[in-house]
Amino acid sequence: MASTPARIATGAGAGCLAFLALVMAAATAVVSTLSGGGLFGFLLAGDGSPSGEALADIPPRMLMLYQQAxxxxxxxxxxxLAAIGKIESDHGRAPSQVSSAGAIGPMQFLPDTFNQYALPVPPGGANPPTPWDPPDAVYAATRLLCxxxxxxxxxxxxxxxxxxxxxWxxxxxxxxxxxxxENANQQPGPVNAPNHAAATAITFARSKIGIPYEWGGTGEPGHGYDCSGLTQAAYAAAGLHLPRVAQDQYNATAKIPDxxxxxxxxxxxxxxxxxxIVHVGLYTGNARMINAPRTGRSVTETAYRYPGDHYLGATRPTP
Known part of the structure; x- marks a missing residue:
């Protein structure tokens, strides 16, 4: 739903949108300290090293290119970069690298788009650059994303x-x-939750990953979630009622000592x-949480702490 400044200050989604301002203020200070690409280094659960799956699936030359670019x-x-290369052309191994829309090469560029990001010629690239050349394509993809x-x-x-x-x-x-x-697949699942209610809440929240954030959203048909709408719905699936907004959820649940x-x-x-209180997420173990971050994003599972993130503390809902 659309929001106005007045509603942002007082409405059900107030805490979740206030969280955006805090995160953006902190982001510049923390980027240099986080491995694997700032805040999303934790989202991708990597330490910079390729996993066993990456080593088995990515051709050595392409793996080197992704890591160099x-x-x-x-x-x-x-x-x-590697994920895009996989999805677009199986790292250049797809039988055809010409799409119905006219995108070509291992990173599937439209020629006009490629030309916007082709220069300077990268190490080992073709001259003049071409979207068919792996170094040219991977470096152009890097520039487009950047x-x-x-x-x-x-x-x-x-x-x-x-x-x-x-x-999608x-x-x-x-x-x-x-x-x-590396270590991306070592996340504990709901089976590790301490009780049935927690396991059910995590299972519910995981089923909503990818659903767009919506201010004031509680998941009604055709609608998304805001941060507290997601946690409320997750515990409602377990038969446990939580208040609607993050501040009230904090006030109503048992505090966990620091x-x-x-x-x-x-x-x-x-x-x-x-x-x-400006934001709430659901802890899933291994320093991770599921949450509905902000407008323009979707429900996701990510690290729950990073320097300067205004983490306040945790509570434990009980039947």
Whole structure:
């Protein structure tokens, strides 16, 4: 639904949108400290090393190209380039590399689009550049992503969307990128939750990954979720009622002492102090959470902490 400044200040989605301002303010300060491409380095669960799947699936020359090209755009994980290469042409192994729309080469560029990002000629590239040449194509893809939000991890979702204007494509690229990142598959599932309610809530939230954020959204048919709408719906699926907004959810649930271990199913809250909660997510274990981040993004599973993120504390809903 559309929002106005007055509604942002007082409405059900207020905390989730306030969280955007805090994150954007913190992002510049933290990018240089995060591995694998800023905030999205944690989203992709990688430490910069290729996973076993990446080593088995990506031809050595292409793997080298992805890893060499990505640093030209600080904040861009090489795994995203590799995921695009996989989806577009199976790393140049597809029998045909000419699409019905006229996109060509291993990274499937329209010629006019490629020409916008072809120069300078990269190391080992053809001269003049061509979208059929792997170094030219991979470096051009890096520049396209960088120009549309990947630099300094500003908005990787927008960058991938610029490559192919579809939310399903963004989700598919990010999922493939995580498969290529070392340790990406070591996330505990709902079976590790401490009780049935927590397991059900996590299962529900995971089923909503990829659904677009909607201010004030609670998941009614044809609508998305905001941060607290998602956590409320997740626990409602388990038969446990939570209040509607993040601040009230924080006030109504049992606080976990600082330093105490978190358990899957815990609620994670963000804000400057306990009376100004701006965001909530659902902890899934291994320092990760499922949350509905902000307008323009979709429900996702990501790291729950990074320096300067205004993480306040956690609570534990109980029947």
């Amino acid at each position: 990505a640093p030209a755009c600080p904040g861009l994980p090489w795994t995203v 120009a549309n939000g990947a630099r300094d991890a500003h908005d990787l979702h927008a960058a991938i969307y610029a490559y192919n204007h579809a939310d 494509y963004v989700s598919k690229v990010l999922a493939q990128a995580r498969e290529y990142a 330093g105490a271990p978190l358990l899957p199913g815990d609620l994670l809250f963000y804000g400057d102090d306990p009376t100004r």
